[in-house]
Amino acid sequence: MSLPTVILPGYLAGAPPYREMEQALQSLGCPAVTVPLRRQDWFPTLGGRSVLPILQRLDQTVKQVMQTTNSEGINLVGHSAGGWICRIYLGEVPYNVHPSDSTRVCLWKAHPVVKTLVTLGTPHISQERWTKRNLDFVKTHYPGAFHSTVRYVCVAGKSAYGKRSFGNWFTYSSYELTCGQGECWGDGVTPIAAAQLEGAENLILEDVWHSPRPGRLWYGSATVASTWAKYLV
Template identity: 75%
Template sequence: MSLPTVILPGYLAGANAYLEMERALGDLGFPTTTVPLKRRDWVPTLGGRSVTPILQQLDQTVKRVMQQYGSDRINLVGHSAGGWISRIYLGEKPYSVHPADKNRVCLWQAHPTVATLVTLGTPQVSRERWTLRNLDFVKNNYPGAFYPSVRYVCVAGKALYGDRKWQNWFAYSSYEMTCGTGGCWGDGITPVVAAHLEGAENLVLEGVFHSPRPGRLWYGSPQALEVWAKYLA
């Protein structure tokens, strides 16, 4: 039997945006639950502040799912920022880089319970000043595919080349803010080069965009999902 799967939404996204992904994974035989976030749950994290409120909801969901299915392990799927937040969740070092976390429990040590971590369009690096503190914590403490017991699968979309033309300007700016170069391929938000990790199984999906929109292929569309879902345990 396939392991239960937990989806962690991307930055400022609520769980409802992942219903298509949840159903598609279920149809493939993976019982799937999305962390029940609402857009307002991200407000305390704005401006590069602590993501502990998100980690707490992730931890509660994982424990509930494991109890529900009587399983000692899960698959974890993190979209966008949900990918690097998931890497914090796996870790053994206290996530205590923010003053607000001084009196909080910030030690998750979840790597023994995660069989496969799939990151979808996750910026594994960034030059944006609001995210540096969080991403530097991840990069410096858990570089690459850090835990040998976890299968890391990093998925990048190759849908839009960033350039200075008005229709591609947003992608250009986002890519430049992430990896330092705007003229490259990516999913419209995250450049391919920033979405992969050393030692991971790194995939590139042609024509796949970052976020769900009607009539547009994204990571949760069945056509794209069938590619990366093969790596789930």
């Protein structure tokens, strides 16, 4: 059986949409728990503010799961922004880039207990000014697959090509805001180039979309999860 896995939802997402992913992993013998977030838990982070509230909930969930399972190690799965937030959680540099956190505990040093980090459609780079402070912190202190004891697996979807057209405006704009180029492939939100890390095991999955929608595959769909779950052994 695999180590227990903690799933961190993406930006502005609560836990319920990740039940599908949870169940898919459990059916494959990978015990999984989603950080019990609600959409409103993200509101204090809006406008590029500190993601400390999310990191605190992640830490609480990891400790609870490790205690409940009596496990000395754990896997992390971060969807979208959850992926780069997990990279902060692994590190040994205080995350105190926001004045509001100057008197708070902003350091978790979780890399010794995390065996594998899987990021799903995570924008590891961004040109968006509200995100840059947080992502610049990650890129500066933990570039690429930084911790040698952690297995980094970065999964990108290839389902939508960005074009300058009315029906494709959101995808094009999202890609351009993320990597500086709108005409490229990605999952409809995150371009492939931004979802990969140097030194990681980088996977590109055909016809996989960023978020769950009826009638289409996303990272948490059972058939898709079975592909990247192999790395959680």
